[in-house]
Amino acid sequence: MLLIANNFPPIRGGSASVYAALARHAGGRIGVLASRLNYVDGLPIIGWREHDRLAPYPVQRLALLRTTLAEQPPRGLRRLGFLARDAMLRLRVATAILGHVARGSRTLCIGELLASSWVVALFRWLPGLRLVAYVHGEEITTSPEADAVQRTGRRTLARCDAIVVVSRFTLAAVEQLLGSAARSRLCLIENGVDTGRFTPGPRQPALMGFYGLEGCFVFVSVCRLVEKKGIDHSIRAFAEVVRTRPDCRYLVVGTGAQAEELRALAAEMGVADKVVFAGEVSEEELVAHYRLGDVFVMPNRRLANGDTEGFGLVFLEANGCGLPVVAGRDGGSTDAVKDEVNGLVVNGHAVADIAGAMARLHDDRALYERIRLQALEVAQRAGWEGKARAFLALCGVEEEPGAVKAAPGSGALPAGNAATPHRGPDRSPV
Template identity: 50%
Template sequence: MLMAPKLNYLNSLPLLGWREHDRNAGYRIVRQNLLRTPITGPAGLNPGQKLLFRIHDIFIRMSLFIRIALILWRSSIKIICIGELVPSGWILSVLRWWPGITRVIYVHGEEITTSDRYDADGARRRAILSAADLVIAVSPFTADAVKAMMRGAERPRILLIENGVDTKKFTPAPRRPDLLVRYNLSGYFVYISVCRLLEKKGIDHSLRAFAEIHQAHPETRFLIVGTGPYARTLESMAASLGIAPYVIFAGDVTDDELVDHYRLGDVFIMPNRALPDGDTEGFGLVFLEANAVGLPVIAGRDGGSVAAVEHDYNGLVVDGHSIAAITGAMQRLRQDDALRLRLAAGGRERAKAMDWRTKTDQFLAACQTASHG
């Protein structure tokens, strides 16, 4: 059983396609409007607004706990896994007092490495991690970050299970004609990014690099799929660089259309980089999704992305801080057809080795082992 929200944490609007997703899922999904407060948080609010935010937060937590308690009371569920350390980790602390429940937390990386003004010394996060029977890290980078944070404190068992990709869903296929028309991409070489639009994803440096690439190769286009707080900055940047007519911001797309959007690309690019506050990419599942549909990828070397992308096998790994390095990688994959095809083939093999069904089996086995002590 999975618990999930109905609303988007960024704008409180209904999530696109969640009903269709749930109907096609092979497991039960329980939804309520929100499982935590919106991402924006109380920063910048006046005292009255902060009070309303806190009341809203308490209401969400109470309703969520009541829902969880009723599920546990009425069912034979003995294992609970939390996927968000900071906003949802309190559930593990509360459930320490619920008999017979094994507590598991999935850690992605950035929630450990990013500085948090509400938890400057990491004590809150250490307490949550200590309440877990098992911590699952999605990359070696993440596992090392957890170990570093827990140094000197009671440390739960830490297990590495890298993210997996659905290789039955993400497959190579011809480009959908209607999408080619929608985005006017027929006959063009397309660089594509699919991600939440955040500074750490490196789309800003990708735009700067693309401005150089497009001068030499006017037959290129850049398709950006996703939304986020950095979207307006990126749109303004594209305009100031003079490449706005050649960059397409597709926004969010439904789950049903996601794979077909990947297939519009020739090269996937997300040269992620670590930010000064420690925020970075914990793994980068999008690299494997792109690989699975037959695309070579360009990744940054910071964080856990190197667990997904092996340089010169399924993609090119570059210094995400260097626009010159990103431009060079984009240039190579535009000019060298043999390299592009070789990396695409390596990507398909990489994706097969990281199939989510294998990862699911590892996850379930780990949970069962943890529940039996």
């Protein structure tokens, strides 16, 4: 099968990590069509050659799979030039897809619902080709032009043979968009975690010294610094917590549009000397930064325009490293985090709730240890092997002879058979 993904490593992000994990655990049965330029700004993606050379799956790169965000359709005569360039881009993408079909690909999976809608519209006419969409949630719940986006999303999903959703939140959003008739084509495959990589381990003394965290209880966040992640409220909550718990520090890992605003907020709250902004760290250093923390904090919240967290892969990564988490209850994060099981779920709009959860995990050692151990168990059950098998089964890709069966509960949800589609709310989760 062929996975078409604008967001793909070495680009960082949740969906990129998901697609790479599926391909990595598919035994070479997933090929990837990706870009070598970043569609956000049109600049070269640093490290793509090294990534592809080491990847255990085939990757084909084109310059772009879609027009860049910076190049919006202009008006007047300039629009003709834009449309001509877009047509040539689509022609190159379509030619590459046809090449994969000629070499045996019988399933196309689009990783970006809206940007790749034309792929579905074009290739649905090709006999014997199965079309699958991978939906994370925000692509159909967020837009300044929601009606137009929903029309495009609805039309594209209606043309697909199967639809993967990553959380019950996303499942409900798709059902609301398409109606109950779409249930037979829906398959819930929750995001997983690389259980061989995200594991508990000692804190690196050099990093502890570099960030000034020796002897401290460390709250840590690893995410893009954008409003829906809730790091602004985390800083406000931390300011309340550290007032009576001077041993606490807050390590913020990541970059984003809010970075400078968050630095200013930490200064305004009087905790600039206790909040450490690490910026973006390399993939090689990511696990080591998780391990610096005692508690992972990302109190995500839904924004006024509908933007929210589709699942929250970072919660499981933190769990795998042995960290209890504090999560918001909006969006799909409650599929990743169960309250008082692998973390504490709070109202991400309420600073007092966030501060209360952070304080509980600092003060109540018994609660902390219980959730920490349960978090490790949750992460272990969320390995990618079974989820990749569920995805391949949904896509009609045959399992290799002698393949090891997935552990119960590691594949598609809710179903005992990983390829069984969702049939409505009467089914219980595995």
